[in-house]
Amino acid sequence: xxxxxxxxxxxxxxxxxxxxxxxxxxxxxxxxxxxxxxxxxxxxxxxxxxxxxxxxxxxxxxxxxxxxxxxxxxxxxxx
Amino acid sequence: xxxxxxxxxxxxxxxxxxxxxxxxxxxxxxxxxxxxxxxxxxxxxxxxxxxxxxxxxxxxxxxxxxxxxxxxxxxxxxx
Amino acid sequence: xxxxxxxxxxxxxxxxxxxxxxxxxxxxxxxxxxxxxxxxxxxxxxxxxxxxxxxxxxxxxxxxxxxxxxxxxxxxxxxxxxxxxxxxxxxxxxxxxxxxxxxxxxxxxxxxxxxxxxxxxxxxxxxxxxxxxxxx
Amino acid sequence: xxxxxxxxxxxxxxxxxxxxxxxxxxxxxxxxxxxxxxxxxxxxxxxxxxxxxxxxxxxxxxxxxxxxxxxxxxxxxxxxxxxxxxxxxxxxxxxxxxxxxxxxxxxxxxxxxxxxxxxxxxxxxxxxxxxxxxxx
Numbered sequence: 001x002x003x004x005x006x007x008x009x010x011x012x013x014x015x016x017x018x019x020x021x022x023x024x025x026x027x028x029x030x031x032x033x034x035x036x037x038x039x040x041x042x043x044x045x046x047x048x049x050x051x052x053x054x055x056x057x058x059x060x061x062x063x064x065x066x067x068x069x070x071x072x073x074x075x076x077x078x079x
Numbered sequence: 080x081x082x083x084x085x086x087x088x089x090x091x092x093x094x095x096x097x098x099x100x101x102x103x104x105x106x107x108x109x110x111x112x113x114x115x116x117x118x119x120x121x122x123x124x125x126x127x128x129x130x131x132x133x134x135x136x137x138x139x140x141x142x143x144x145x146x147x148x149x150x151x152x153x154x155x156x157x158x
Numbered sequence: 159x160x161x162x163x164x165x166x167x168x169x170x171x172x173x174x175x176x177x178x179x180x181x182x183x184x185x186x187x188x189x190x191x192x193x194x195x196x197x198x199x200x201x202x203x204x205x206x207x208x209x210x211x212x213x214x215x216x217x218x219x220x221x222x223x224x225x226x227x228x229x230x231x232x233x234x235x236x237x238x239x240x241x242x243x244x245x246x247x248x249x250x251x252x253x254x255x256x257x258x259x260x261x262x263x264x265x266x267x268x269x270x271x272x273x274x275x276x277x278x279x280x281x282x283x284x285x286x287x288x289x290x291x292x293x294x
Numbered sequence: 295x296x297x298x299x300x301x302x303x304x305x306x307x308x309x310x311x312x313x314x315x316x317x318x319x320x321x322x323x324x325x326x327x328x329x330x331x332x333x334x335x336x337x338x339x340x341x342x343x344x345x346x347x348x349x350x351x352x353x354x355x356x357x358x359x360x361x362x363x364x365x366x367x368x369x370x371x372x373x374x375x376x377x378x379x380x381x382x383x384x385x386x387x388x389x390x391x392x393x394x395x396x397x398x399x400x401x402x403x404x405x406x407x408x409x410x411x412x413x414x415x416x417x418x419x420x421x422x423x424x425x426x427x428x429x430x
Contacts, residue, residue, distance in 0.1 A: 007425050045429065047430045052347055055347035074428055076408070076413060078412075078415065079408040085206055087289040134214055136274075154292055156289070156290035157205070158189050158271050158272040169305065170305070180328060180329060180330065181328060181380075185400075188309070192318035193316060244315050253326075257404060260323070261323070261397065268393060
């Protein structure tokens with residue numbers, strides 16, 4: 001699974017995409033968030049973290065499947 | 080006394096200024112309004128009529144004196 | 159503050175004036191000639207002002223807004239003369255550190271301008287014309 | 295509706311698009327770079343967007359505004375890249391028959407844009423920089 005990164009998450013990871021190769025497959029958005037917070041403690045310290053699947057905000061319970069575009073959405077600050 | 084006219088009052092009177100020569104001197108703003116409504120019944124039918132003295136809205140009780148700039152202010156509709 | 163009665167209001171002039179390093183939000187309201195009034199087809203409008211008094215009244219409104227909200231810059235421009243459908247007639251602009259004040263003050267200024275500033279609008283329809291607000 | 299993510303937002307483009315014979319009021323909100331944030335002197339901002347999703351989210355907000363208010367035309371433009379103090383970053387514009395809807399819908403659109411649209415701002419001060427809102 002490849003994840004698009006923006007803003008502070010891009011800086012924390014150090015690249016604009018993150019290839020995720022967990023030992024066990026990550027099945028849901030919530031599981032992805034938990035895995036990321038473990039791998040990158042700085043991500044766990046953000047004031048909030050959302051995940052977008054195919055460019056829509058996704059609930060923690062949403063299933064992840066191959067072929068989807070997955071992106072991390074740290075707290076937005078446009079405008 | 081010469082009065083500046085705008086909008087519908089200019090059209091009712093047919094000129095941009097009105098020279099007022101009443102038989103008896105007009106002492107106040109209220110008296111001027113009453114005199115005008117008598118001379119020009121169409122002015123009396125406006126939804127409201129204000130008078131400005133030296134380019135400030137004037138109360139009916141305000142005294143009129145020579146040398147002032149007096150203007151009729153029919154209902155405004157700018158913007 | 160920039161307060162003027164002009165032949166043509168100019169949005170770029172207003173925006174240029176409003177730019178300010180301390181402003182984070184600029185609200186611009188542009189009143190334009192609508193093709194329809196009370197169900198009648200509008201052909202054009204003609205605006206007339208008692209200019210010295212209109213400027214004074216606009217300056218009073220600007221001062222009242224500056225007392226109520228933290229304003230960096232403020233613009234009030236009003237056109238006179240003939241205006242066709244779609245053309246701009248009035249521009250209100252407020253620059254403030256935060257958008258709340260910019261929106262609220264703009265709204266206040268256009269609402270009050272319509273109530274007190276001695277400017278008159280004649281609406282021309284296809285078959286007649288009328289001074290707006292003149293009669294009940 | 296005109297919804298774009300661009301290098302430079304253009305007020306004339308927004309106003310040109312918003313002109314409409316049925317519109318009597320056009321509200322334009324311009325968000326600009328302020329020289330100060332939480333008491334710190336701001337040197338510049340850098341904006342980054344997840345563009346495909348940001349456009350989708352802006353379109354959803356525009357659709358929500360059109361459902362709530364009678365809107366003739368609607369514009370949402372947001373810049374990305376480096377912006378200096380005083381420069382415009384975002385333009386929201388609403389044209390409506392009456393000014394009430396134009397003001398209210400503009401305010402709604404900028405408020406909601408700041409909450410949900412995936413765009414990020416990094417503030418650069420004289421001695422450091424920070425992603426806005428990232429930490430509690």
